[in-house]
Amino acid sequence: xxxxxxxxxxxxxxxxxxxxxxxxxxxxxxxxxxxxxxxxxxxxxxxxxxxxxxxxxxxxxxxxxxxxxxxxxxxxxxxxxxxxxxxxxxxxxxxxxxxxxxxxxxxxxxxxxxxxxxxxxxxxxxxxxxxxxxxxxxxxxxxxxxxxxxxxxxxxxxxxxxxxxxxxxxxxxxxxxxxxxxxxxxxxxxxxxxxxxxxxxxxxxxxxxxxxxxxxxxxxxxxxxxxxxxxxxxxxxxxxxxxxxxxxxxxxxxxxxxxxxxxxxxxxxxxxxxxxxxxxxxxxxxxxxxxxxxxxxxxxxxxxxxxxxxxxxxxxxxxxxxxxxxxxxxxxxxxxxxxxxxxxxxxxxxxxxxxxxxxxxxxxxxxxxxxxxxxxxxxxxxxxxxxxxxxxxxxxxxxxxxxxxxxxxxxxxxxxxxxxxxxxxxxxxxxxxxxxxxxxxxxxxxxxxxxxxxxxxxxxxxxxxxxxxxxxxxxxxxxxxxxxxxxxxxxxxxxxxxxxxxxxxxxxxxxxxxx
Amino acid sequence: xxxxxxxxxxxxxxxxxxxxxxxxxxxxxxxxxxxxxxxxxxxxxxxxxxxxxxxxxxxxxxxxxxxxxxxxxxxxxxxxxxxxxxxxxxxxxxxxxxxxxxxxxxxxxxxxxxxxxxxxxxxxxxxxxxxxxxxxxxxxxxxxxxxxxxxxxxxxxxxxxxxxxxxxxxxxxxxxxxxxxxxxxxxxxxxxxxxxxxxxxxxxxxxxxxxxxxxxxxxxxxxxxxxxxxxxxxxxxxxxxxxxxxxxxxxxxxxxxxxxxxxxxxxxxxxxxxxxxxxxxxxxxxxxxxxxxxxxxxxxxxxxxxxxxxxxxxxxxxxxxxxxxxxxxxxxxxxxxxxxxxxxxxxxxxxxxxxxxxxxxxxxxxxxxxxxxxxxxxxxxxxxxxxxxxxxxxxxxxxxxxxxxxxxxxxxxxxxxxxxxxxxxxxxxxxxxxxxxxxxxxxxxxxxxxxxxxxxxxxxxxxxxxxxxxxxxxxxxxxxxxx
Numbered sequence: 002x003x004x005x006x007x008x009x010x011x012x013x014x015x016x017x018x019x020x021x022x023x024x025x026x027x028x029x030x031x032x033x034x035x036x037x038x039x040x041x042x043x044x045x046x047x048x049x050x051x052x053x054x055x056x057x058x059x060x061x062x063x064x065x066x067x068x069x070x071x072x073x074x075x076x077x078x079x080x081x082x083x084x085x086x087x088x089x090x091x092x093x094x095x096x097x098x099x100x101x102x103x104x105x106x107x108x109x110x111x112x113x114x115x116x117x118x119x120x121x122x123x124x125x126x127x128x129x130x131x132x133x134x135x136x137x138x139x140x141x142x143x144x145x146x147x148x149x150x151x152x153x154x155x156x157x158x159x160x161x162x163x164x165x166x167x168x169x170x171x172x173x174x175x176x177x178x179x180x181x182x183x184x185x186x187x188x189x190x191x192x193x194x195x196x197x198x199x200x201x202x203x204x205x206x207x208x209x210x211x212x213x214x215x216x217x218x219x220x221x222x223x224x225x226x227x228x229x230x231x232x233x234x235x236x237x238x239x240x241x242x243x244x245x246x247x248x249x250x251x252x253x254x255x256x257x258x259x260x261x262x263x264x265x266x267x268x269x270x271x272x273x274x275x276x277x278x279x280x281x282x283x284x285x286x287x288x289x290x291x292x293x294x295x296x297x298x299x300x301x302x303x304x305x306x307x308x309x310x311x312x313x314x315x316x317x318x319x320x321x322x323x324x325x326x327x328x329x330x331x332x333x334x335x336x337x338x339x340x341x342x343x344x345x346x347x348x349x350x351x352x353x354x355x356x357x358x359x360x361x362x363x364x365x366x367x368x369x370x371x372x373x374x375x376x377x378x379x380x381x382x383x384x385x386x387x388x389x390x391x392x393x394x395x396x397x398x399x400x401x402x403x404x405x406x407x408x409x410x411x412x413x414x415x416x417x418x419x420x421x422x423x424x425x426x427x428x429x430x431x432x433x434x435x436x437x438x439x440x441x442x443x444x445x446x447x448x449x450x451x452x453x454x455x456x457x458x459x460x461x462x463x464x465x466x467x468x469x470x471x472x473x474x475x476x477x478x479x480x481x482x483x484x485x486x487x488x489x490x491x492x493x494x495x496x497x498x499x500x501x502x503x504x505x506x507x508x509x510x511x512x513x514x515x516x
Numbered sequence: 517x518x519x520x521x522x523x524x525x526x527x528x529x530x531x532x533x534x535x536x537x538x539x540x541x542x543x544x545x546x547x548x549x550x551x552x553x554x555x556x557x558x559x560x561x562x563x564x565x566x567x568x569x570x571x572x573x574x575x576x577x578x579x580x581x582x583x584x585x586x587x588x589x590x591x592x593x594x595x596x597x598x599x600x601x602x603x604x605x606x607x608x609x610x611x612x613x614x615x616x617x618x619x620x621x622x623x624x625x626x627x628x629x630x631x632x633x634x635x636x637x638x639x640x641x642x643x644x645x646x647x648x649x650x651x652x653x654x655x656x657x658x659x660x661x662x663x664x665x666x667x668x669x670x671x672x673x674x675x676x677x678x679x680x681x682x683x684x685x686x687x688x689x690x691x692x693x694x695x696x697x698x699x700x701x702x703x704x705x706x707x708x709x710x711x712x713x714x715x716x717x718x719x720x721x722x723x724x725x726x727x728x729x730x731x732x733x734x735x736x737x738x739x740x741x742x743x744x745x746x747x748x749x750x751x752x753x754x755x756x757x758x759x760x761x762x763x764x765x766x767x768x769x770x771x772x773x774x775x776x777x778x779x780x781x782x783x784x785x786x787x788x789x790x791x792x793x794x795x796x797x798x799x800x801x802x803x804x805x806x807x808x809x810x811x812x813x814x815x816x817x818x819x820x821x822x823x824x825x826x827x828x829x830x831x832x833x834x835x836x837x838x839x840x841x842x843x844x845x846x847x848x849x850x851x852x853x854x855x856x857x858x859x860x861x862x863x864x865x866x867x868x869x870x871x872x873x874x875x876x877x878x879x880x881x882x883x884x885x886x887x888x889x890x891x892x893x894x895x896x897x898x899x900x901x902x903x904x905x906x907x908x909x910x911x912x913x914x915x916x917x918x919x920x921x922x923x924x925x926x927x928x929x930x931x932x933x934x935x936x937x938x939x940x941x942x943x944x945x946x947x948x949x950x951x952x953x954x955x956x957x958x959x960x961x962x963x964x965x966x967x968x969x970x971x972x973x974x975x976x977x978x979x980x981x982x983x984x985x986x987x988x989x990x991x992x993x994x995x996x997x998x999x
Contacts, residue, residue: 077984130903141911149903149977152896155941159949167949171941178901178937182930186918189911189926193919 005053006060009070010085010136013053013099017125020046024121036117040110043121047102050128054099061092063480066487068138068201076139081198084139089484090265090335091135093477094258097342098131100466101254105247107459108350112246112357113161120161123153124247131255135262138200140188143266147259148181154248154256162243169236169243176236180226187219191271204270204492217275220268228260230283230320231290234313241309242362246353249305253312254346258338261319265331269323270488273496276324283324288417290317295424299431304352304362307432308345311388314421315341321418322403326493330406331485332478337399339477340387340470344396347384347463351377354456355436358449364432369441374451378437380460385433387467389426395470526579526588529570529596530636536562537629544622552620556607559625563604563632570596578996580642584704587642594844594993595639595771598851602764603632605855605967610756612961613862613870617754619665627664628760631657635768641775644693644703651689651736651772655682658765662753674752681735681745689732695725708780723787729776730791736769737825738818740798747810750818755870758814759858762821767847770828774840777832778997785835792833797928799826804935813861813874816939817854820898823936824850830929831913834920837997842916844990845983846909849897849975853906856971857894860887863964874943879952888947890972895940897975900933905979908986 005012020042027038062069068086076082087095105124113120130153133146151174159170192198195206208216226233237257241249269276291314298310315337322334354377355370356362371378387394390401400422408415441447452460470477524531540558544551576590607625614620634657637650659682663675697703699721700711712722735742750758777788803823810816828850831843864871864880864887871877881888897906910933917926974982 076980077987145902145907148901148907152901152903156948159945167945170949171938171945174941175934175938179931179934182934183927185911186914186923186926186930189915189918190923192915 005056007070008072009053009057009060010087010095010132011072013050013057013095014129014132014136016046016050016053017102017128021122021125024118024125027118036114039118039121040106043106043125044103046125047099047106047128050132051099051103054096057087058092058096058480061087061089061480063089063483066484070136071138073138080196081141082139083142084199085133085136085142086138087136089481090488091262092480093335093339094135094255094262095132097258097339098128098135098255101250101342101346102128104346104350104459104463105250107455108250108353109245109247110455112353116160120157123157124251127153127157127251131251131259134259139198140192140200140203141198143200144181144185144188147263148178150256150259151177154252157248158240158244161245161248164243165239166243169239172236173240176226176233177223180223180233183219184223187216191216200266206271208272210274213272213275214278217268217272217279220263220272221279224260224263224268225286226260227263228257228316228320229313230260230286230316231293231313232286234290234294237313238306238309241312241349242303242305246349246356249309249349249353250346253309253349254342257312257316258342261316261323261334261338264320264323265335265488269326270492273492274499276326276493277496277500280324280326283320284414284417287317287320287324288414288420290314290320291418291421292424295421295428298428299424301428302363302365304355304364304432304436305349306362307364307428308348308352311425311428312341312345314425315345315388318400318403318418318421321407321414322399325403325406325410325414326489326497327406327409328482328485328489329402329409331488332481333399333402333404333406335481335485336470336474336477337396337403340395340399340467343463343466343470344384344387347380347460347467348388350456350459350463351381351384354452355449359445364435366443367436367446368439368443369437369446370449371437372441373447374449376452376457380452380464381433381437383464383467385429387471389429390422393468393471395467395474397471398474522583523579523581526574526581526640527586528573529566530633530640532566532569533562533629533633533636536566537626537633540622540626540629544626547622550620551622552614552624553611555622556611556625559629560604560607562629563600563607567597567600570600576992576995580706582646584706585643585646586637586640587705588640589996591771591774591840591844591993591996592640594989595767595847596636598767598847599632599635599639599764602760602767602851602855603628605859606756606760606763608963609759609855609859609862609967612964613754613756616865617665619754621664624661624664624756627657627661631661631760632764635764638768638772639775641772642705642779644696644705644708647772647776648686648690648693652686654765654768655686655736658682658761661757661760662749664757665754670752671754674749677752678745678749685732685735685742688728688735692725692728692730692732695721695728699725705775705780709782712780712783722784726781726784726787727791730788730795733769733773733776734795737766737773737829738822739795739825739829740802740822743799743802743822746822747815747818750821751812751814755814755858755862758817759855759862762817762854762858763851766821766825767851770825770832770843770847773829773832774843774997778835778840782835789833789835792829793922793925796826796829796833797925799823799829800929800932801826804932807936807939810939811874812872813877813943814872816874816943817857817861820936820940821854823932824898826932827910827913827929830917830922830925833925834916834922836916836920837994838916838919840997841990841994842909842912844993845912845986848986848990849905849909849979852971852974853894853897856890856968856975857898859964859968859971860891860894863887863961863968874946877943877946878950880947882952887968890968891947892944893972893975895943899937899940901937903977903980905975905982908979908983912987912990 071086073084130146130150137143155174294310294313301307319334322330387396390396544555578589634654641647659679662678663672665671738746807819831839897904900906900910914926
């Protein structure tokens with residue numbers, strides 16, 4: 002047990018790889034038998050990883066901002082090491098990734114028939130990489146995991162995606178790569194300047210404010226694409242629409258969170274002065290994103306595309322929350338990311354359910370599902386309400402905290418952000434009306450069966466988590482709080498002070514000049 | 517006074533190669549039957565022996581002999597080992613193709629050995645004379661190799677083209693050497709370094725000579741704008757020859773580049789740096805953008821290698837031992853992924869002959885999954901995507917460049933690498949996403965599969981275990997320039 006405790010993160014990263022190894026060994030002339038074994042192995046290892054992640058959560062000490070479950074081994078060159086650990090900001094993202102994986106495997110249980118073996122391998126490798134991103138404490142290691150994740154996702158979209166999959170996979174890959182390579186150059190500069198790849202040490206290093214701006218912009222290029230923020234969000238609707246259901250779940254549930262996590266892990270603590278300087282940029286883009294993409298979502302004919310645009314709007318909330326630089330805002334944005342991971346994942350799964358029956362995602366082909374798919378309609382409503390932010394669901398807590406934070410910063414910002422809440426309700430309810438309510442006008446819709454047991458078991462835990470997060474958010478906020486406070490006190494407050502002093506000095510100088 | 521007989525110890529590998537090549541020639545000529553297989557095997561043995569002597573007998577100490585014309589140091593040993601690996605694998609992979617095309621003549625391995633000897637001399641050159649001799653020995657062997665399939669127009673054309681343009685570049689190099697000699701009175705690297713240090717580098721004639729030398733060297737590494745020969749020669753030459761061109765001679769020429777620029781002309785860095793920056797940027801841009809339009813996989817690899825030379829030159833630009841270290845790491849992985857890619861190209865054929873059109877790869881993943889995965893690994897690695905070995909090479913180069921303060925250069929580098937990623941991805945797309953077009957006949961060759969497997973493993977994410985020793989060795993090689 003002690004061994005597991007002290008190597009928990011490494012074991013979590015290795016478990017899916019062990020699964021990959023066994024899947025590669027599965028070989029038999031009977032394809033059905035192979036597929037069955039592959040599915041079971043994948044489910045088993047992802048469940049084990051999930052249980053391990055619960056151990057991580059249970060063993061996490063929320064009263065300290067230090068990194069926990071730390072492991073460090075020297076790797077190569079001068080100082081690059083295998084260095085992993087978690088703090089309050091990252092721990093729940095790992096739990097989220099591990100929680101969504103078994104669901105993804107189950108969601109692909111029957112729908113994926115082509116090249117199942119490779120499909121599962123891609124997903125398991127992706128899980129390792131996701132856990133790696135959130136637990137790396139070495140900047141080189143982080144980049145390796147961050148970028149490496151492109152390869153399995155590229156293949157998932159490209160091989161198992163829809164009709165326009167090639168375009169979508171290229172766009173996804175090249176957009177993200179272009180953003181990331183600029184971050185790579187900034188990272189190399191930091192390594193040269195600070196002489197270390199150690200993330201905790203880099204956080205303490207004070208970069209020159211002028212240089213910080215450039216570094217910040219380079220990191221911004223990467224994380225803004227990943228988030229995605231307006232105007233570099235255009236890859237997301239394509240990727241989501243073309244990806245298989247499980248791919249969309251992981252994309253929306255975890256991969257988008259890497260952008261927000263990156264801001265919290267790198268941009269804020271390492272370039273606090275630049276962060277203070279550039280808040281206007283983030284707010285501008287975020288408010289545009291919230292309003293513009295919500296309006297775009299209103300007119301979508303394709304369900305997946307609608308939810309994809311809603312993701313961009315929700316991520317706009319997250320970026321506002323992060324950059325108001327106060328406890329409420331940052332806690333709220335982390336919570337919102339977790340909530341969005343669960344809710345948008347669930348919504349994509351719901352779309353997948355009806356897609357499997359009718360093989361279309363066009364909204365007008367459906368209608369009146371409440372009459373013949375009652376269980377489905379209830380679950381859909383739950384997730385819709387969570388997405389809209391109804392009190393009692395997970396979406397509410399995150400939104401309210403972010404709005405509090407935004408209000409503390411400026412009431413105009415809160416005004417802009419609150420627009421998103423209204424528009425969000427508009428497009429989600431409009432979608433629900435067209436999909437669930439009304440009359441059963443289409444013959445083929447009438448014949449659709451309600452949820453199968455497998456679909457039920459996938460969606461129920463998600464609904465349970467939605468309520469848990471909405472009714473008792475403390476179990477999620479407690480581990481986060483100390484780390485967020487620490488981030489604000491040690492990095493952001495001094496930077497804010499410096500900025501104020503600078504402004505005061507400038508005002509004085511102007512005054513002196515005028516005299 | 518110097519001895520009548522120079523110290524032969526540091527040149528032992530070269531002597532073995534030279535004598536061995538002559539013996540192999542005898543074996544080939546005096547065998548009544550076709551001697552290709554025998555000579556091949558013996559030449560592989562010769563390369564292994566040379567490697568052993570190099571490693572155990574010569575070692576990495578700095579030794580100068582032949583009156584200062586020849587130097588052996590850790591840098592030379594390191595690059596020579598890489599060259600040996602490249603030559604070794606090229607001979608291993610050539611067998612099935614040459615037999616299949618009825619050109620399995622024993623001259624092939626002998627010519628590769630002679631080219632290797634020339635490259636050894638280049639890497640160890642310590643004077644402009646020995647540099648030239650080595651370069652010519654290598655080049656002449658390569659001209660013949662390019663035209664090796666002499667009954668095929670494309671092959672002879674490529675040989676001729678390579679010869680004419682190569683001769684032109686040699687002429688430029690020689691002209692540059694004569695200018696340098698005229699203005700400094702010496703061809704010896706050590707003397708040149710001292711003279712230039714004292715006299716400064718302000719003289720126009722010196723600069724002119726340096727530029728001519730640079731042009732000659734740029735031709736040999738196929739850096740833009742001296743790259744025109746590469747696509748045609750790569751396409752026309754028999755594929756095993758192309759795979760050889762893309763590896764060992766490139767490494768040797770880049771090493772020579774380092775040797776010349778950081779040895780005698782270290783104090784003229786102000787003059788050559790801007791030229792090398794231009795070569796590097798132009799190569800990266802041409803390598804990335806022109807490759808987008810290629811449909812022949814050998815031409816594509818030609819442009820890909822031009823782009824990679826751009827990255828490698830970027831490491832030379834900064835003119836420090838950190839740059840050399842980065843280059844050494846880069847070359848290891850460049851060697852393995854290029855060899856692997858050509859191994860894969862050599863192992864694919866369909867009813868009309870070898871697969872050379874990219875679109876013929878369609879559906880390879882359903883026909884031959886292991887091969888498709890290997891190629892995918894090579895492509896991702898060539899594109900420099902993390903988790904694969906190619907990224908470590910790029911990381912080292914970019915780190916050295918950024919640390920030296922050339923941030924804009926690094927930005928151009930990473931942006932062109934994104935453009936490059938596009939065409940590497942295209943190959944993956946064709947293999948995995950498209951439906952099968954033609955059926956393949958796999959060339960069953962154990963040695964070829966073995967080469968592909970090992971290089972794929974080296975480039976796969978397993979490279980995370982490999983980078984530490986490679987980095988340590990590269991640091992050792994770069995010690996030669998630490999002073």
